[in-house]
Amino acid sequence: MSKLRVDPIRCTAHGMCAELLPERVWLDDWGYPVIDGEPLSADLVEHARRAVAACPVLALTLDQSSRPAGREPRAETTRRR
Amino acid sequence: MSLPAHALPRLLAGFSPDRQMSLAEHVHVHGALPAGDRGLRQELSRSGLHGCGGGSFPFARKLDAVAARRGRPVVVVNGSEGEPLSWKDKLLLGHLPHLVLDGAVASARALGAREIVVAVESTGAAGAVHRAINEREGGRREGVSLRVQAVPASYLTGQETALIAALSGRPPLPAMTPPYPFEKGLAGRPTLLSNAETYAHAGLIARNGADWFRALGTRESPGTRLVTVTGAVAHAGVIEVAGGTEVKALLSAAGGITEPVVGLLFGGYAGIWAGVQARHWQLGEAELRSHGASLGPGIVLVLGQSSCPVSETARAARWLSDQSAGQCGPCVNGLDAIAGALEQLCDRGDHSGAYTHLERWCSLVNRRGACSLPDGAARFVITALRTFRPVFKDHALHGRCESCHQQGARRARSRERLVRV
Ligand SMILES: Cc1cc2nc3c(=O)[nH]c(=O)nc-3n(C[C@H](O)[C@H](O)[C@H](O)COP(=O)(O)O)c2cc1C
Ligand code: SF4
Ligand code: SF4
Numbered sequence: 001m002s003k004l005r006v007d008p009i010r011c012t013a014h015g016m017c018a019e020l021l022p023e024r025v026w027l028d029d030w031g032y033p034v035i036d037g038e039p040l041s042a043d044l045v046e047h048a049r050r051a052v053a054a055c056p057v058l059a060l061t062l063d064q065s066s067r068p069a070g071r072e073p074r075a076e077t078t079r080r081r
Numbered sequence: 082m083s084l085p086a087h088a089l090p091r092l093l094a095g096f097s098p099d100r101q102m103s104l105a106e107h108v109h110v111h112g113a114l115p116a117g118d119r120g121l122r123q124e125l126s127r128s129g130l131h132g133c134g135g136g137s138f139p140f141a142r143k144l145d146a147v148a149a150r151r152g153r154p155v156v157v158v159n160g161s162e163g164e165p166l167s168w169k170d171k172l173l174l175g176h177l178p179h180l181v182l183d184g185a186v187a188s189a190r191a192l193g194a195r196e197i198v199v200a201v202e203s204t205g206a207a208g209a210v211h212r213a214i215n216e217r218e219g220g221r222r223e224g225v226s227l228r229v230q231a232v233p234a235s236y237l238t239g240q241e242t243a244l245i246a247a248l249s250g251r252p253p254l255p256a257m258t259p260p261y262p263f264e265k266g267l268a269g270r271p272t273l274l275s276n277a278e279t280y281a282h283a284g285l286i287a288r289n290g291a292d293w294f295r296a297l298g299t300r301e302s303p304g305t306r307l308v309t310v311t312g313a314v315a316h317a318g319v320i321e322v323a324g325g326t327e328v329k330a331l332l333s334a335a336g337g338i339t340e341p342v343v344g345l346l347f348g349g350y351a352g353i354w355a356g357v358q359a360r361h362w363q364l365g366e367a368e369l370r371s372h373g374a375s376l377g378p379g380i381v382l383v384l385g386q387s388s389c390p391v392s393e394t395a396r397a398a399r400w401l402s403d404q405s406a407g408q409c410g411p412c413v414n415g416l417d418a419i420a421g422a423l424e425q426l427c428d429r430g431d432h433s434g435a436y437t438h439l440e441r442w443c444s445l446v447n448r449r450g451a452c453s454l455p456d457g458a459a460r461f462v463i464t465a466l467r468t469f470r471p472v473f474k475d476h477a478l479h480g481r482c483e484s485c486h487q488q489g490a491r492r493a494r495s496r497e498r499l500v501r502v
Contacts, residue, residue, distance in 0.1 A: 007257050008409035009451045028445050030414035 001039045003063045004048055008032070010059035017060055020051040033060075083112040083289055086296035090321040091305050092173070092180060092281050100176070101209045104216040107179040112288055114183045114223075118191040122148070125191075125283060127291035129303045133169075134159055134239070134276030135351065135378045137366045140283060143273065146263045148192055150271035156189045157267060158199040159244055160206065160277040163236040165400075166349040166380045169307035169319045170277040174199070174206040178213035181277045182227065183284030188273055189225050197227045198267065199277075200244055202234040236350070236404040240452045241274050243406070254406045255452035276378070278307055298324030302365025306379050310335040313342060313385030324365040331364060331381060340385035344468050348377025350397055351457025353464040354390075389484040390469040391476045394462060395423035401458040412455040415446035419462055427485065431477035439466060 004024060006017075013031040023044060024036045040048050045062075052060045084094055095102060095110040102110075126141035147154050158181060162170040173181055185197045197220065201207045210229040214220070220227035232238050232247040240255050245266050247253040266272025282304060286294050295303040302324030308331060311317040315336025322331055328345065332338055345359045346352055353374045355362070362372055369375055384390060402416035419442050422435035443459035443466075450456075466473055476482065 007451070008411060008449060009257055011410060013410055028411060028415075029418070029442070030410055032410035032414070032449075034445070034449070 001064070002045050002048065003037060003039055004035050004051075005037075005061050005063050006033055006035055007059045007061070010057050011055075012057050012059070014056055016054045016056065017051045020054055021047050024048070025051070084110070084285075086289070086293045089297060089305065089323060091285060091297070092177065092278070092307060093319075093321045096172075096176060098176070101212065102177050102179065104179055104213070107177070111180075111183075111285065114187060114284065114287060118187065119287075121187055121191040121283075121287055124286055124291045128282075128286045128294040129291075130279065130282050130286060130294065131366060132276055133278035133282070133306065133379060135164075135348070137375065140275060140279055143263060143275065144188060144191065147271045147273045150264060152270050154192045154194040154271040154273060155267045156185050156192070156194050156197045157244070157248065157262070157272055157274040158185050158197070158277050158280055159239060159241070159274055160199055160201040160210075161232055161234075161239040161244060161247075162277075162378075163202065163234065163239045164349045164351075164378055164380070165236075166309060166311055166346075166382055167378050168309045169379055171203055171206050172319050173277050173281055173307070174201055175203075175209045177281070178206075178210045179217075180281040180284055182210075182213060182217065182280075183287065184280030184282065185227075185284075186220065186223050186225055187284055187287035188275075188280065190223075192273060194273070195225055197225055198248060199227070199229045200232045200248055201229060202232050202238060204231065207231050236401075237406055237452075237454065240454070242452070244274065245272065254408060255450075255454075257451050278379070299363075299365055299368070301325075301367030302363075306364070306376060308364065308376065308379045308381055310381050310383070312346075312383035313339045313388075314383050315339055322364055325363045325368060326365075327360075328362050328364060328381065329360045332360065332383065338383060338385070340387055342383055343386050343388075344384045344390060346382035346384065346461075347374045347380065349380035349382075350401055350461060351453070352377045352380060353460055354468040355464070356468050387484050387487070389427075389482055390465060390472050391423070391427045391482070392485045394465040394469075395420065395427040398423045398458065398462055401454065401461070405454060406452075409450040409455075411446050411449035415442055415449075416455060416458055418442055419446070419458070423462070426473070426476050428481055430480040436473070436477050439463075 017033050018025045018027045025033045028034050052062050130140045131137045160170050160174045199210050214227045233253050237243050238253040241262050242256040243253040262272040262274045298304045305321050305323050309319050320334050342357050345355050398420040402420040405412050443463040446455040447459045
């Protein structure tokens, strides 16, 4: 299962990702990408790879983790944190 | 000797506002910390102790996650407490430091850790902790090394990855997770990082066990919590309550309200606003969750009718925006936009239509930063908008109201740092 993730510290709002994957990424009022965190369907994975490769600051990653989500303690993300 | 299971206060037993409790007095009140860990992990798990730093994560699960990692772990006590409405960790570390140290020592033993670092930001508490560590000979007799380290005073310093950065001599800025501190924390080692109060409870559980802990509180919210109560109450301060205590009872314990109440804030600057009906809510994570609220780090602020919720919200939003580390676009831009719109609305009314964007901006910043500061800010603002809708509408039309003009002076009074049991 692949999920797209952005590192907001690295991201500098180039907006390339939204251009290459408009199905899953759109830009907010300030030009930063809002990413649909749902797993990507097979037909989108190739486009997502291209978006990841195009990000000039390597802020975009494709998580292909096999471990089930939510099993690690996320100390500050339990409820909302 | 130890405290009877049903006695309240527990943590604040023997507390004196004038001085720091010595090790001898501490042992007299609570008994000696047993040597070894006597199945501490299991007791902690049965106790149902949750973190008191805001996230309410089960403490035993965090301990287990650290224990499952390879490499020798480190224990970090988060005593930075940059939240302006919270005073409990300063109280614990400044007056009852041995409670906190006990929990840290017991946790270190359970993990096979040797090193304990207590992070504090106020110089006053640093001195108290330092003296307490000296009384314990630096932890030598307990098989650990205890040290206190001062960290920069800022709201963000208490965020766990920012705290690790600060303790490592870097600026206190959050980092992307994973890795979490339990995986790769101080000096790259698995790190148990918890709030000062969480350790204080753990220290008592190490002595008295899970059943003792659960003898107070409810099934869902066992034990006690420290709550900092401020605002329109006669005696603002830190109060220890059993889980499930009604908000009304907390307010009575704080000397009662001083004027008609228009709203209550639960959880501080990352918390949620609620109307007066919240006086009947029960103080416990599970109970509050059913209302969409949380105690956060143990904060209840009472807003009296002479305060203006709009100007309070605008002020808080600007403060939160100023606390942003400036690392993430949505946080930097979003919080500034939210604060700007609120300031304009509050002072001059809404001429640009920004009011209509506020809720959308709040959902737009949520979960989009490296840390959860923007999530908390959004929650604070959105629940204020919903709780005080008519007042916001009034401000949007007319700008500053009567109570806006008189607010400054009163605010100073509500900041009383009077500490009570
Ligand atoms: C902006 C921000 C500030 C925080 N400040 C503190 C703090 O001052 N003290 C604290 O214990 N936790 C603070 N936290 C929560 C910590 O990241 C972490 O969840 C907590 O220390 C874990 O301890 P606990 O499990 O015992 O609650 C803060 C979190 C955020 C996002
Ligand atoms: S391409 Fe990279 S830097 Fe540009 S908006 Fe997307 S994630 Fe951010
Ligand atoms: S979300 Fe905000 S406060 Fe948190 S790291 Fe990013 S910029 Fe800093």
